[in-house]
Structures are given as structure tokens and as C-alpha cells.
Amino acid sequence: MKTSDAVLIAESLKGRFAEGTYSRRARAVLEHRRIAFKQGHWIVVLSGFVEPILYLFSFGYGVGKLVGRIQVTPGHWVSYAQFIAPALLATSAMNGAIYDSTWNVFFRLKYDGTYKAMLATSLGPLDVALGEIGWALFRGLIYATGFTAIVMPLGIIKGWYGLLAIPAAVIIAFGFASIGMLYTTYAKSFAQMDWVNIVMLPLFLFSGSLYPLSIYPEWLRYVIEALPLYHGIQIVRCLSLGIIQWSLLVHVAYFVVMIGIGVTFTTRRMRALFMR
């Protein structure tokens, strides 16, 4: 499987503090991708899970000292590291899936004709859509496994329920990848693709990743609860903290709907684009 270096560029900018929206220049990215193809920067892809770990250590330790323990359900207090670790895992699943299904797909769609060639064979649009999304899931799985393997021995994620965080991350990746790909099939320009990055930073910062939503005014809470990353974080957080409750099903249902919509419409859209 090939991973485009566009992803790497995008990724290197992910979470970058001054996230540059403009530096991903069309031409440059294209050429970068071509060069990177030859050089095979898989090592960069693998190193992608370093970022959530660094966040965890920095915030969990340092900020944790400042904020003390956090109350997740009435009477259930956890350390700050335990609170943010699931959110970081969910976010990295989202990030990986989004970059794979947007920038990566965008190039194949618009520039190198990969899909045209694929769809000229016996492959159908659903194959292509699932193939791309499958790769995103695979990456999500690797990241989640790596993250859990490092975090579990530290006692930040506990118990057998904690291991369920890995399939949870895959579901999250699935949801974002299918919607990301759907968006990409509609995108016409690089500027439109840039919007993906512009949206992702606040999604991470505001979805209850770094503090409980309870500090928000009520109206804002409703806004956040409508957004997908919030539900993703909730799934992983509940599982890793051993909070098994009915609301989990709501969060999972959110993703099931998201996946259903994403896959269905991406397939239609691919058919419309290539099989006229």
C-alpha cells in the first residue's frame, strides 16, 4: 500500500501550533508527493503516534499538576493524564483517517488518474471507496495499538475494557475516513481541501479533549455534543475508564450513522464522477 507524502506534509503540520494553511502549495505538494513516493517515507507514517504520546506526557504531567483530579461521573475522580489519554487516542485516530481520506484521495482523484484506471478494470466504485477507507482504518489500528501499548503499562488506561479502546479507535477512524472521503469527492480546489485542516484544530481543542464540557455554558455544550469528535472521545474515555453505560450505545450509533452515510454517498459520488 502506498501512502502519499501529501499526508506526511499535512501530518507534519497537524497540531503544529501555527498551523500554516497556505504552505501546502499545490505544485509543491504534488511534486513532494512524487518524490516521496520514490523514497518511501513509511518511517514518518509510523512515527505519527509519537505526537499523542508527547501531548500526554506534557499535559498529563505538567498541566495535571496544575489542575489536580478531574471528576468524570459523580464521585468518580481520575487523574488528568487518565482524563486526556483517551481523547488523544481518539484525536489521533481522527487525524490519521482524515488525512488519508482527504489529501491522499484528492491527488488520486484530481491528478494522477489512479481511480480512473482502477474503475476501468473490474473494480467498482465501492471497492475503491472501501479500499481507501480500509487503509485509513489500518493506520488507525496501528496508531491505537502503539499508543495503548505505551500507555497501558503506565496505568493510564486500565483493565480489559481498556483494550476495547483499540477497536473503538478503528470505528472512529472509519467514521471520519468515510466522511472525509465524501467531502473530497466534492472538493474542487486546494483551497477547499485546506478547510479540512482549518476545521480539525478547533475540533480537537473544543471537543472536551482537555477538560470536561461542564465548564462551557449550556448552549455551547449542545453545539459540541452535535460534533463527531466529542462522541469519539466519549467512547474511548468510557471504555478506558471502565464506565460502561447505555449512553455508549448512543455514541457508537452516531458513528454507525456517520459510516453509513459516508460510504453510501461516497460510492454514489464515485459512480457519478467516473461512470457517466
Next chain:
Amino acid sequence: MSTTDFSRKGSLQIINVEKILRMGSFYVAQARIRNIWQWKWSVLGEAVANPMFYLLSIGIGIGKIVNSHQSVGVDGVKYLTFLAPALLAATCIQGAVGEATHPVLEGFKWAKGFFAMNATPITGEQIANGVLLGAMARVTFGCVIYYTALYSFGAVHGLHTLWLIPMTLFAANSFAVLMMGICAAIKNDDLFLNMVQRFLIMPLFLFSGTFYSLSSMPKFLQIIGWASPLWHATEVGRWISYGHHISHGALLFHFSYMTIMTIVGFKVSHHFFVKRLAK
């Protein structure tokens, strides 16, 4: 059909070489700014949105929990006040590094624009200076907007905090010029930049005492901070902003560190720009 005859005086008449030797860096900077200008809405959007996101989410969001938990605040002030100079420095440093290194890849490797520039009287040194100037122009713009946001959020008080702007730009410049030089020196620079992002910029951002005071970290992690330009800028920034205590000696050390980094950065940049153009 065009049968244009040239109004031709010839370069010997129309070109003033001394002027180019003097002004070349600015010509390159102008070209860079023209390039950046094409993305003016993205640049503006980012300059405005970035401080909003971070100030609201971390400054105010986390700040709310921190302030309720720490009766005396952090470093004696409210969390947002504590955080502000560090966020400003982090944004400007990263912005400057990105804007100073990305064109290096493009200029040497992808579009080869530096070779086009070097076919004119422009020298390698001037290209390096110009790229840096262009980057700093953009960062200055972002820095002023960020400062304005900090001010309106009440994260900085008083006119003396305006000194944050030049100090932060100086710090950003010192790291950007060094990274630019290293980027020019390295052949596989796209991989390099990726690695820099993952294993240098991100850790520096997270472990330079940005979100909490460095002294609360274990000793061995504090070393990262000492080497980090972000930490030096943050320390001085906090001193400017709310009178965070640092000794004269420490102040001298912070500025010397940044100054030396600037000088070394220019030397390295000039050397490798010239060398790579002559390959």
C-alpha cells in the same frame, strides 16, 4: 501578429550593479511576500483564528480549572496571563521556521526557483536573507494580530507589554535562520523537515515550560527547555509581561543564547546556500 522591435539600450546602460549588491536581499524578500500574498486570506484567517482557538480553549478553558484549583494562580498570576507570552512565542517561532524552511525545499529542489534567482546578479547570501525577511514579514503580521488578541482578552496589560513584539520576533528570527541553514545543508530535506516537526518542534512546544513552569518538570526534562529557543523567549516574555522574576544574569544568558543562535544561523545559511547553488 507581433513584429515588435526592442527598445534596446542594453544591460550595460540600464543596470546598476552596486544597487543590486546593496538591495538584492530586499528584492528577494519582495518576491517572497508577493508569493505569500496570494494566500492572503488564508494567512489572515490563520493569524486571527489561531490565537482565538488557543486562548479560548487552553487559556480560558483549562484556565478555569487551573484557577479554581490554584488559589494563588500560576507564577503568581492568572493562568491566561501566565500562558500568553508563551503562546505568542510558540506561534511566532513555529510560523517563522515554517516560512523560512518551506521555500528552501521549493527553491532548491522542487521548482528550483533559487537557481533562477542566482542566474541574475542576486547572490546566495541575498537569497537566504530575502527568504528570511519574507518569513519575518509574515510573522510580524501574525505577531501583531496575536498581540492584539492577547490584549483584548486581557491576557497582557499596559503599554510596556508592547516590548513582547520585538523580543518575540527576535527569538523567532534566531531559530528560523538556523533551521533555514540546516535545511539548505541537508540533501533529503523533505524527510528532514518532517522529522524536525515530529521530533523537534512538537517536543519543544510541549516541553519548554509553555503550559506550566519548567521547574515543575523532572530535571532531565528541563534540559530540553534550556536548549529551546522557545523557553528563552517565554522566560523573557513573562518577565516583560507581568514581571516574572529572573535575575540579570539569566536575562543576559537568554539574550546571548538567542544572539549566538542568530549569528551562527546566518553563517550556516550563507555558507550552504552558496554551496548548494554551485552544485
Next chain:
Amino acid sequence: MSTIDPATGGKEPLIIARGLRKEYGDFTAVDGIDFQVNRGDSFGFLGPNGAGKSTTMRIIAATLTRSGGDISILGKDPEVRGPEIRAHLGVVPQQDNLDNSLTVEDNLYVYGRYFGLSRTFIRNKIEELLAFAQLEEKRGVKVEALSGGMKRRLTIARALVSEPEILMLDEPTTGLDPQARHILWDRLFRLKEQGVTLLITTHYMDEAEQLCDRLMVMDKGRIMAEDSPANLIKTYSTKEVLEVRFGSDRNAQFADQLRSMSDRIEVLPDRVLMYSDDCESLLHEIVSKGMQPTTSLVRRSSLEDVFLRLTGRSLVE
């Protein structure tokens, strides 16, 4: 040592090279060459890829340091006074290095600024150059949307923004389709008529014949010959060439017989070239001896034949 060509003698010399060398480690790219280019010359370096043409060009362009020998451009040493020399050169590199993200017009403008030219001067100049390059309608278009031929013309226009004393073109038409080449040749010919000194490298003989008054034939870093295209052909080839084909197996088989009939023949894998001033009678003779070629062609000698004679190899391999 080459002496001043009588045809151009008395004109002002712009470039003088003596024993010019360039080595990359063990590899010698330019092996001690001498040449001189005078004002108003249209001077070509002809040779296959790897002959050392581009290296020589980059040394002249003051962007590559030499390993040995002497060279002066406009009376200056490029290693000491690079910027001053480059101020008077217009360089068209082998690969277009335009700024793809800028428009046609902005590319010209930005480049003009590198020469320290004033805004008004460049603005006026851009009108001339767009007309010259037939790109008026594309002025506001980003470069990445241009065709290969248009990009090439823009690169040439860009090199002219500073009214250079010497215009240097490295493989100006490589990779272009025939129509685009002809447009480009026409543009270059206009420049030549206006007295712009041209320095061209090419591995196309037709291009060399079209554009150059004087040619330096290069191979493996050395100069094989130097003269006008017509004189080179006169000196190193016959008036006409007969190309005969007997089919790939039989070409070599007949070679001995054919060799006795002409002063010089070249046996190529797909055909045999025979050099003579009267090829029609030669062909009759071949047929009368019972050798029936599958195809035959009589043509004028070209620089390709000169190159084959000098090096034993084809120009385009």
C-alpha cells in the same frame, strides 16, 4: 589554440576561454577547451548529452566554479565578479524554472526586480516581451496552466527583461513539438537580427544549422571542431549522402563491397551511409552490380554526418 576567426575578427570579444576545465571527482566534464565569442555572434555548442555543453554554459553564467584554465566574460573573472557578470547575461536553463504559482506577468516582473530595474521600466518592458513571446492573452494566467512551448517562450522572455548583452540558451527546444520549435526558432532569429549575442547548446543539428553562425562541436568534454555550419560540412563531409538499406541482416554483409565504391561509408545498424559528391551515379553503380537495396535516399550532407565523422557516433542516441 583557436585564433580569432577572420569572419568575426575585429569585433569585440565578449567571452574568452583558455584551457577551461571542470572536474567532478574523477570525472572530467570539460577537458581544457579554448573558445572565443564575439559581440553579435550566434555561437553554438553542438554535441550529445554529456558532452560538457551545459557545464560550460554554467561556468560562463558564473554559477559554477571552474577547476582549471582561464575564462573572462565581458573582461571579468566569473569567480571574482559573479554578480557583475550575471547582470549582463540572460539565462535560459535546460529546465524551465519559472515560478509556477505566479502569473505570466508577475514572473517577468519579479525577475526584472532581481536586476534592480525600476517598476516603470519593467511594466513597459513586459508589454514588449509579452508581444515577443506571443503570450499577451496569457498575461494573467498562472504559469502552471501553460503548455510546454509557452513556458519555454516565457523563460526566454524572462531572460530578456534586463536587455542582456549575451543571451544563453541551454537546449532551447528539447522536449517541444515541431510547431512549438518553429515558433521558438523564429523568435530567436529575430533576436539575432537585432544583434543580440546568442550562446546556444543543442544536440539537434537542424537547430544548430538554423540558429548558429559558428559552431563548436563537443564530445566528452573536448572540442572536436569549430567553424560555421557550412564550412564544417564542407570540411568534414561530402556534398551528398546516399542512404541505402538492405534489411538489418544484409547491411553488414554488403558493407565490404560497398566500401570499395566510395571514399567513406558508415555502417549503422539499420542503414548504410555512403559519402560522395555524386550519389545518383553511385546508386546506379550499386544497382548495376546486382545489389538491390530495399530503400535508398540521396540527401545533402548535414551536421549529423560531420558529427559521425568526428566521433564515430550519432548525435542523438
